[in-house]
């Protein structure tokens with residue numbers, strides 16, 4: 001994957017502007033609500049019985065932050081995300097057995113929440129850079145599936 005200077009700067013800039021914990025919590029919460037089949041991997045998170053229960057579940061918020069930690073790792077390893085995500089991909093595939101189609105769904109929820117936080121700063125160019133970044137993340141997470 002080749003990144004332009006604009007894309008590199010923009011991806012760093014997004015992470016410096018957003019409140020990562022809040023984005024992670026809101027994005028995972030949105031994903032579990034609008035794509036309820038994703039709940040099945042999180043049975044040990046307790047009450048996910050309604051949109052309100054999900055939004056106020058501290059385990060969801062904490063795990064949203066963990067997911068954002070993963071995205072920050074990708075941001076810091078832009079030139080080799082596939083390698084940086086090798087163990088994470090094996091984990092999701094072999095141990096967690098997450099259907100990889102769900103990665104795109106969570107990535108889309110991240111996009112929606114980031115767009116909401118950035119407001120007018122979320123221009124079409126910024127959107128394109130984020131979309132490319134998340135596409136590489138999703139494909140890196142899929143990489144170790146067979």
Ligand code: HEM
Pocket residue numbers: 038039041042063066067068069070071088091092096098102103106107137141
């Ligand atoms: C765990 C990142 C998508 C289900 C994790 C961990 C990270 C992570 C960093 C912690 C790994 C560790 O403890 O070593 C991501 C990223 C995603 C993504 C960056 C895509 C944007 C998903 C999706 C699902 C999922 C879509 C299910 C629908 C899980 C589960 C765990 C986990 C069940 C273990 C949770 C626990 O036991 O605490 N993920 N993940 N992940 N992920 Fe993902």
